[in-house]
Amino acid sequence: MEDQFVLDTPVVREFVTDVRAAIAGASSPQEACDAIRPGFAELLARSDWLPEGYQEPVPESGMGGGIGQWLLYRAGDGSLSMFSLVVPSGSATPVHDHLAWGLVGLYRGTQDEEVFAEADGGLELLERRALEPGDFYALIPPQDDIHRVRTTSAAPSVSIHLLTNDTGCVWRHTFDPESGERHPFRSGYVNVDCEDHEPAA
Numbered sequence: 001m002e003d004q005f006v007l008d009t010p011v012v013r014e015f016v017t018d019v020r021a022a023i024a025g026a027s028s029p030q031e032a033c034d035a036i037r038p039g040f041a042e043l044l045a046r047s048d049w050l051p052e053g054y055q056e057p058v059p060e061s062g063m064g065g066g067i068g069q070w071l072l073y074r075a076g077d078g079s080l081s082m083f084s085l086v087v088p089s090g091s092a093t094p095v096h097d098h099l100a101w102g103l104v105g106l107y108r109g110t111q112d113e114e115v116f117a118e119a120d121g122g123l124e125l126l127e128r129r130a131l132e133p134g135d136f137y138a139l140i141p142p143q144d145d146i147h148r149v150r151t152t153s154a155a156p157s158v159s160i161h162l163l164t165n166d167t168g169c170v171w172r173h174t175f176d177p178e179s180g181e182r183h184p185f186r187s188g189y190v191n192v193d194c195e196d197h198e199p200a201a
């Protein structure tokens, strides 16, 4: 499969080229994330590159709660994806994992994020943080891979995800926040189809 630039603009192409070069030149996910940080911060600070259509919630979406997951770019080999996640005011994602490292940052609105770790007999809340536009963080599993975000602004929140898998199409997990029980989960994307994948073991 070829790389898919759903949002095919010079800004996105240039960013992806820089990201791929950073990943190729890095010896660890941590090092790659550090190299990508300046470009990612710049992207979050620019107001002119993400069309309104990718900042809209979607009723009946795979994430539930009207949450829209819009693919912007994905690598043909499934090694990288970039998407916007739109969470309506007052809505929250399920507790979920990503199973890949990368960067996640807030573009519009405000969010509360809760980070969990699997612990004996359930989930342990590790951290709760309030995010504003421009804030971003690295996700490097197994640490910090399980979280839930809730929109605290009156308008939907829009976050930009850059992760080293085809996040919308891989089988990952949601978690029951009380029992810690895992459930197979594939969120999909609003604007593109996933090929058929077998659930990961």
Ligand SMILES: [Fe+2]
Binding pocket: 096, 097, 098, 147
């Ligand atoms: Fe997430």
